[in-house]
Amino acid sequence: MERDIRGTRLYREACKFCSDVRQPGRRRISDVAHVQASPDGRYVAFTGTIAERIEEEPPTCIALTELATGATRLLTSVRGTDKLPKFSPDGRTIAYLSDQGNANGFRLELLDLQSGAARETVGIQGSIEQLQWSSDGARILLGVVGASAGGADIRSAGNPHGGDEPVPSWLPWVDPGGEESQRRSCWIYEVASDSLRLVVSGDCNTWEASWAGKGTLAVVASAGSSEGHWYSACLYIIDISTGRHREIYRPADQLGTPVVSPEGKCVAIVEGLCSDRGPVFGDLRFIDLSSGSCRKADTHDVDVLHVQWHSERYLLLLGSRGFETVAGLYDMASGQFSEVWSSRDVGVTRLGVSALEMPGDCVMVTESFSQAPEIAVIRAGRYRRVASFDIGYAEATRALDGVERVTWPSTDGLEIQGWLLRPRAPGPLPLILDVHGGPVAHWKPAFLIRRMLYVPLLLSHGFAVFLPNPRGSSGRGQEFASKVLGDPGGADAVDLLRGLDALIERGVADYRRIGVIGTSYGGFMAAWLITQSDRFAAAVAVSPHTNQVTAQLLSNIPQFMSRLIGDELSNGRGRYFERSPVFHASAAKTPMLSICGELDRCTPAEEAVQFHNALLQHGAESVLVTYGQEGHGIRRLPAMLDCVTRTCVWCIEHIPAISC
Numbered sequence: 319m320e321r322d323i324r325g326t327r328l329y330r331e332a333c334k335f336c337s338d339v340r341q342p343g344r345r346r347i348s349d350v351a352h353v354q355a356s357p358d359g360r361y362v363a364f365t366g367t368i369a370e371r372i373e374e375e376p377p378t379c380i381a382l383t384e385l386a387t388g389a390t391r392l393l394t395s396v397r398g399t400d401k402l403p404k405f406s407p408d409g410r411t412i413a414y415l416s417d418q419g420n421a422n423g424f425r426l427e428l429l430d431l432q433s434g435a436a437r438e439t440v441g442i443q444g445s446i447e448q449l450q451w452s453s454d455g456a457r458i459l460l461g462v463v464g465a466s467a468g469g470a471d472i473r474s475a476g477n478p479h480g481g482d483e484p485v486p487s488w489l490p491w492v493d494p495g496g497e498e499s500q501r502r503s504c505w506i507y508e509v510a511s512d513s514l515r516l517v518v519s520g521d522c523n524t525w526e527a528s529w530a531g532k533g534t535l536a537v538v539a540s541a542g543s544s545e546g547h548w549y550s551a552c553l554y555i556i557d558i559s560t561g562r563h564r565e566i567y568r569p570a571d572q573l574g575t576p577v578v579s580p581e582g583k584c585v586a587i588v589e590g591l592c593s594d595r596g597p598v599f600g601d602l603r604f605i606d607l608s609s610g611s612c613r614k615a616d617t618h619d620v621d622v623l624h625v626q627w628h629s630e631r632y633l634l635l636l637g638s639r640g641f642e643t644v645a646g647l648y649d650m651a652s653g654q655f656s657e658v659w660s661s662r663d664v665g666v667t668r669l670g671v672s673a674l675e676m677p678g679d680c681v682m683v684t685e686s687f688s689q690a691p692e693i694a695v696i697r698a699g700r701y702r703r704v705a706s707f708d709i710g711y712a713e714a715t716r717a718l719d720g721v722e723r724v725t726w727p728s729t730d731g732l733e734i735q736g737w738l739l740r741p742r743a744p745g746p747l748p749l750i751l752d753v754h755g756g757p758v759a760h761w762k763p764a765f766l767i768r769r770m771l772y773v774p775l776l777l778s779h780g781f782a783v784f785l786p787n788p789r790g791s792s793g794r795g796q797e798f799a800s801k802v803l804g805d806p807g808g809a810d811a812v813d814l815l816r817g818l819d820a821l822i823e824r825g826v827a828d829y830r831r832i833g834v835i836g837t838s839y840g841g842f843m844a845a846w847l848i849t850q851s852d853r854f855a856a857a858v859a860v861s862p863h864t865n866q867v868t869a870q871l872l873s874n875i876p877q878f879m880s881r882l883i884g885d886e887l888s889n890g891r892g893r894y895f896e897r898s899p900v901f902h903a904s905a906a907k908t909p910m911l912s913i914c915g916e917l918d919r920c921t922p923a924e925e926a927v928q929f930h931n932a933l934l935q936h937g938a939e940s941v942l943v944t945y946g947q948e949g950h951g952i953r954r955l956p957a958m959l960d961c962v963t964r965t966c967v968w969c970i971e972h973i974p975a976i977s978c
Contacts (some may be wrong), residue, residue, distance in 0.1 A: 329963045338710040339767045340369035346709050350683045350691040352402050355672040356409045362681045363403035368396045373956040380414050388705040407455040458507040464500050501543040518561035526575040531582035538573045546877040548595045566610045574598035579630050586625045591799045593758040597668045599792035617655050620644045621793050624668045632677040638793035641723050647678040659696045665763040686763035687721050717778040726820040734813045736786035747782040748831035748973050755838030757802050760793040761785035772962045788813035804884025807846040807897045831973050849902035856972035858965050860913040861950050863921045864929035865900040874919040903932035909939040911968040915948030
């Protein structure tokens with residue numbers, strides 16, 4: 319494969335697709351996140367993406383949409399990254415985070431809605447990750463991360479040296495074994511005095527935090543601050559004035575953001591098995607803040623993602639139930655859950671929903687494989703589009719002929735689900751099996767331009783794309799998700815192969831023209847499958863873990879790796895060796911493209927390097943591509959355009975396909 323592919327036809331196609339969807343230089347919003355409704359229910363503030371140039375990360379700004387008319391206006395300039403808008407309780411001010419002019423990361427800014435003027439607040443050492451107004455609007459709770467820690471999730475690369483100034487290229491990185499500069503802490507910003515104070519909480523490293531009354535906080539925290547310590551974090555109550563903290567809940571799995579009821583009596587939190595820090599799909603739990611008693615809520619098989627209090631009595635929740643996206647209302651008085659709205663056609667992200675004034679009513683951002691993000695309101699269970707941000711997406715995805723929800727039985731009879739994206743071409747079709755990461759994650763209807771640009775390009779060249787959710791995926795409850803533990807590449811791999819068999823038997827897929835793609839755990843699965851089956855004509859593994867021994871020792875999340883493998887490193891004949899693709903490379907005959915980021919902490923680049931070298935030693939065709947400034951997954955432009963092009967070129971060159 320060419321070293322520089324920017325002159326190829328496929329690269330031009332990728333750039334055109336981005337240009338058609340993003341409309342660079344026209345100051346038009348093409349993507350939406352972080353919605354919050356105003357206290358009076360008239361407006362919604364959100365983070366809007368506006369592209370300036372195709373070959374650079376698009377900046378984001380704060381925007382405002384009137385819910386009655388859909389009229390939208392920009393509130394901040396389009397220069398860097400402004401995000402996470404939060405209305406003050408009186409609705410007059412929006413607090414948000416901005417990285418403009420701040421080398422350390424994000425700082426707090428306040429925007430006066432009447433005058434339109436924005437002002438910086440007092441500086442803080444570190445980067446702000448989260449914010450929440452106090453109920454009286456006098457203070458803002460800030461979650462701050464130290465200078466050398468990773469970002470808001472495991473995908474971040476981070477600067478190991480820390481600090482603001484550039485460092486000489488020869489300067490080494492010395493790991494002193496300490497974690498102080500990685501710690502996450504809570505700060506209180508006083509609006510009237512423009513001052514900050516640290517909430518001193520001993521050894522609590524606070525991953526998530528919420529007000530729990532005027533003088534206390536509810537926090538998800540751990541003693542250690544390295545990325546892996548998140549997996550064993552507990553729920554604490556911290557006294558702001560003294561810093562004293564007490565544990566009120568120790569989970570079996572991982573915890574989402576705590577949300578305390580308006581009167582401070584109860585905290586709602588989601589607990590679930592997670593492979594990545596970030597959104598937690600799982601069970602809804604209520605914890606009494608005075609007694610510490612905990613009870614699990616019956617949410618009618620909805621795997622809960624987001625919760626927000628309407629009042630002391632009602633709680634809005636969002637989640638997934640198989641193929642469905644579900645919004646519901648939990649009544650604390652009756653202990654009953656009622657479904658407000660559901661859809662099998664669109665998806666909603668965790669920060670893409672916000673409660674309105676009436677219980678069950680909400681504003682949300684919806685999207686699908688063929689629909690660009692749009693703002694909609696749900697009132698009395700009825701969906702109404704408010705504003706669409708499709709400025710070319712529908713036309714750019716015209717190669718997508720249809721989306722099909724497919725199910726099939728695995729060898730043990732367990733029903734497995736997935737999505738099939740079909741091109742405008744007759745079958746049997748060349749098909750790409752795309753395995754999601756995690757493994758505790760799931761495919762759902764999504765805006766393909768954001769992270770899956772290769773999909774519409776493959777569709778335009780006649781490929782079908784198969785997006786399965788094997789056991790271990792989220793969205794179908796904790797029992798289903800936990801089936802992958804101790805068995806990576808086992809029954810979940812069988813689920814994938816049986817799904818391919820079902821599509822071949824139906825005449826959808828051509829058994830001679832099958833490829834596999836995956837990132838992170840999906841990258842592991844792509845590498846693993848070609849050592850277990852000769853049915854694949856091409857494979858692409860992005861940020862894989864291919865040697866479970868070195869993955870355990872080098873990853874920044876060894877705590878999850880050990881739980882996933884379910885064995886001990888000292889077991890020389892155990893699963894660390896049995897389930898490592900690198901030790902089975904002699905069986906692989908499929909041409910493999912391995913892609914990695916040099917700054918990846920989660921699945922270090924050495925994982926891709928090992929498998930590439932092992933394949934070459936056994937005479938297999940293998941190409942290794944390393945991006946020097948990327949971390950976990952190739953996510954930033956222009957590297958993403960290059961990666962997408964190489965992925966598509968590899969599939970097209972090795973799998974005979976129909977060109978549309």
